[in-house]
Amino acid sequence: MKFKANRFSVAPMMDWTDRHCRSLHRVLSAEALLYTEMVTSGAVAHGDRDKLLGFEPGQHPVALQLGGSDPAELALAARIGEDWGYDEINLNVGCPSDRVQSGRFGACLMREPDLVAECMAAIKDAVTVPATVKCRIGVDDQDPEESLFTLVDRCASAGIDSFVVHARKAWLQGLSPKENRDIPPLDYELVYRLKRERPDLTIVINGGVPSVDAALAHLEHVDGVMLGRAAYHEAGLLGEVDRRVFGLDVEDVDSFEAVERYRPYLARELATGTHLAAMTRHMLGLFHGLPGARAWRRILTVEGVKPGAGLDVVDRALEAVRVALASRDERTAPAA
Known part of the structure; x- marks a missing residue:
């Protein structure tokens, strides 16, 4: 049995999922989809690309996560990322940090679904690899049922068919980025509902998933699961993924x-x-x-x-x- 790579992925995490981290995770799982840290489109366009984008070929499949809100610049950064060999280009619509907000990207874009759709259309037109979105279910006082479905539908209308959903709101005022990973309540059922009501889309769930057992439970409802802190702080669990999640006839990697x-x-x-x-x-x-x-x-x-x-x-x-x-x-x- 062969599954898509996004059936199990390791989340993009600032200061953590650099190229060294990804090479470690790859020796534990040959199949998991790995993500870079978020890199701004401006940095890709104008910065040290070898430092920002360089990685070993053995890391495939690996996705580049971009941050930004300028469609033309994102398209340029996406083309550069594809040229460097990335297997997917992902747009960050979930990071709640002040620095990200001040640059008009990350979770604050949940308030601008039409702009996100425009950005995704530009990325999709610029590359041949998959273009995907990683988002929250909403921000601040938004109604998650409205904000999540609106964002997904706008992007789907632009030709995007794969979404990673962190199943909690981001509070842009009053909570730190660390608190935003723990305090807003998780709403897995809303993400399950998104998959039920949009069955043609690929829906990957993220947020508070502690183990491979928990990932398998989520896979009863959605197409994929993304682990973040658990995969980093207990990296050994990745050694079970190829057998248990992807169904391969292989020995676990201790x-x-x-x-x-x-x-x-x-x-x-x-x-x-x-x-x-x-x-x-x-x-x-x-x-x-x-x-x-x-x-x-x-x-x-x-x-x-x-x-x-x-x-x-x-x-x-x-x-x-x-x-x-x-x-x-x-x-x-x-x-x-």
Whole structure:
């Protein structure tokens, strides 16, 4: 059985889902759709594209998330993103930060569905890869039933057929971006209803999904599930995704195997001058919940930032986990 990549994806997360993070997530799951951090259309058009857009070919399938509200500039940025090899171009209509609002993009665009549709039409016309939207169900005092359906319908009329919906409002006044990820209540049922009433559209649900079990439950109602913080802070869970979510006849990738698969990438990047901590910061949650997880995090955090830190730091951290696991096994082994 073969499913679309967007059946399971890892959310775009600022300061987290950079190219190093995505390469780690890819060794855990060959199938999950990975997203960049949000990049503004202006930065893509005028900035250091290698720094902003560069990634290893092994990261496919990978989507570029853009922020912006100028259709022409978004079209240019989308073309550049496709030229760099991205498999999807996604527009951010969900980020609630003050900086994003001041630039007239992100969640505040929920109030301007016609402009979003114009932007999406420009992106779609500019590229051959899928053009998609990631949005909230509404902002501030909007009625989510009206705001969500209006935005989706306007974009659908412009030829867009795939939407990622973070199933909570964004409060643009009074809540911080962090609070906006937790405080507004989740309304999964509204997203399920969107799929029922717009069956021809691809609907991916996002927001507060804690596990693969929860993702599978959502997939009874929608086409895809996007995990954010859970996939980052407990990255080991991604090792189950290809088997459990995509139905592949493969072995799960455990965290020890993930580290071994990631080693060549670490070595290549170290050789080009990348600091170890820039990569290992994304690995801190790999052994979440296992004996030795605290030692793993401590060694990577303390030793990884030192000048010249190399793969020996990762080896020491791994050995600490192995020792802790062996100690647990000795304590729990039945008496002879």
